[in-house]
Amino acid sequence: MSLTVKEAIETRRSIREYVQEPIPKEKIMEILRLASLAPSAWNTQPWRFIVITDETKKRELQKAANNQKQVGNAPAVIVVTSDMEDVLGNVGQFAHPNMSPEAKERLKETLENTFSPVHVEARGQWAAGQTYIAIGFLLLAIRSFGYDSSTMLGFNPVQVRELLNLPEHVQIPAIVALGKRAETGNPHHRHPLEKIVTWIE
Numbered sequence: 001m002s003l004t005v006k007e008a009i010e011t012r013r014s015i016r017e018y019v020q021e022p023i024p025k026e027k028i029m030e031i032l033r034l035a036s037l038a039p040s041a042w043n044t045q046p047w048r049f050i051v052i053t054d055e056t057k058k059r060e061l062q063k064a065a066n067n068q069k070q071v072g073n074a075p076a077v078i079v080v081t082s083d084m085e086d087v088l089g090n091v092g093q094f095a096h097p098n099m100s101p102e103a104k105e106r107l108k109e110t111l112e113n114t115f116s117p118v119h120v121e122a123r124g125q126w127a128a129g130q131t132y133i134a135i136g137f138l139l140l141a142i143r144s145f146g147y148d149s150s151t152m153l154g155f156n157p158v159q160v161r162e163l164l165n166l167p168e169h170v171q172i173p174a175i176v177a178l179g180k181r182a183e184t185g186n187p188h189h190r191h192p193l194e195k196i197v198t199w200i201e
Contacts, residue, residue: 008143013185015148016070021180022053023075027145028178032078035138042111043094044087046127047134050079050164057163064159065175070150074177079164080135082171084127088115120169128171135174148181 003011032049040046052058053076061079062071071077087094091111095104115123135151142149152175160172 003144003146005140005144008140010188012139012143013148013181013187014150015177015179015181015183015185016068016073016150017181017183018070018074018148018177018179019182021075023147023179027147028076031138031141031145031147031178034141034144035134038134038137040130040133042107043096044084044111044127044130045094046082046084046087047131048081048083048086048170050081052077052079060163061160061175064163065152065155068150068152068154070177071152071175073179074150075179076177078138078176078178079160079172080131080138080174080176081166082124082127082131082173083167083169084115084123084171085120085167085169087127088112088123124169124171128173131171131173135176138176142176142178146180147178148185150177151175152177 028051032051035049036045036047038047052061058072058074058077061077062068065071088111091108092104095107099107115126118126139149139151153173155172155175157172160166160175161168161170166172
């Protein structure tokens, strides 16, 4: 099953009950490949994805996520993290290969000048903001394969870091449950465009 972007957007729902059927690893990897194509400032790509299918680990994660049932119920759960310190320590990994050595050096200097004066926590928050773009891509990629998801911001980040042995500087923008829906889910209820769109002509 493959949906267009329009179909994926219009049929996406927040699902909390899932069919108890594993998702092939290669499909999850393709979903994550598509999510990784999201844009980011300076192409920094600070997002990282931790995929959990182990039942014991999911139950432990569920406790850290306010006991939200979709964490334990979904066949797979993705903990979306961002690591700005890894980004700053590995500029050469995301500098485009078409860039000249001089351009790569300027990129490195720009990042150092921009982020060196900034506290680690603030740098992490900036990276988390970039990562939310990838989360949007992730949700649509999941739906385009005929799967469903639930995005969660309600969890204890300290407990999640401890559970996954993550350094303190790593941010956790969201946890995403995914699988095939075992419920219909609520239809979209959104503001009319007249409320959220302003034209300046």
